[in-house]
Amino acid sequence: MSEQEFYNTISQPSMAEFKDRGSRFIAYAYPIETTNDFKEKLQALKKEHPKAVHHCFAYRLGLDNNNFRSSDDGEPSGTAGKPILGQIDSKGLTNVLVVVVRYFGGTLLGVPGLINAYKTATTMALQLMPIVPKPVTVKLQISFDYTQMNEVMRWVKAFNCEVIEQEMQLFCSIKINAPKSRLGELVKILKDLRGIDVGEVKQ
Structure with missing residues (x-):
């Protein structure tokens, strides 16, 4: 199943x-x-x-x-x-x-x-x-440099993720709810971008 x-x-x-x-x-x-x-x-x-x-x-x-x-x-x-x-x-x-x-x-x-x-x-x-x-979601934390903001947010939008927390300074950190069904795909894309850290947030 x-x-x-x-x-x-x-x-x-x-x-x-x-x-x-x-x-x-x-x-x-x-x-x-x-x-x-x-x-x-x-x-x-x-x-x-x-x-x-x-x-x-x-x-x-x-x-x-x-x-x-x-x-x-x-x-x-x-x-x-x-x-x-x-x-x-x-x-x-x-x-x-x-x-x-x-x-x-x-x-x-x-x-x-x-x-x-x-x-x-x-x-x-x-x-x-x-x-x-509603899609079953997994909470992710993404950390990245401010200069990569547009690229990260583009993928977050493309995968219909919901931003639940954000800290925007020179180094940025956001928490998102990502659809579980496309999680592997999204994490792979983000990890392929240089200098971006992605981790699952335990509830």
Whole structure:
């Protein structure tokens, strides 16, 4: 099996609301890149909804199937985080976070009712945004002399790389996300240019 070159995620944040017997379940879906993104989004929602009784969530990051988390945040075990993660996975998405904020309406919904509510709110939020394929990337650091800037940037553009950090002085250093599918080709071209140092940045 060839290594995956693309992954599916959502194009931008979305929000949907599901109501059941007075309780409100507001689902927020976000594209995220790191666990820090997740922490920031969750904190922001807790500030935005201080009176909500639960802030349940699930996210999945990366392609190795091991980087995910879900939380019932005080709801009965397995009634919130798992159904949210289940919807992310059923759509084959990664680098996605869904937080469902619950306002209690006075009537207990029971375990099946809760599972249905968290699942439905999540599905509604994920359906609002187009799913986009994104290339799997590898982070590279390229160091070069200032005089070689135009040539390096020309190849960075030609390979659709994303510049994530740059230090431009007499000696320059940039960090880029390069598509994994064309990594060997790009590294070879850059290494063939004299005086350029290319290395993979470990996450």
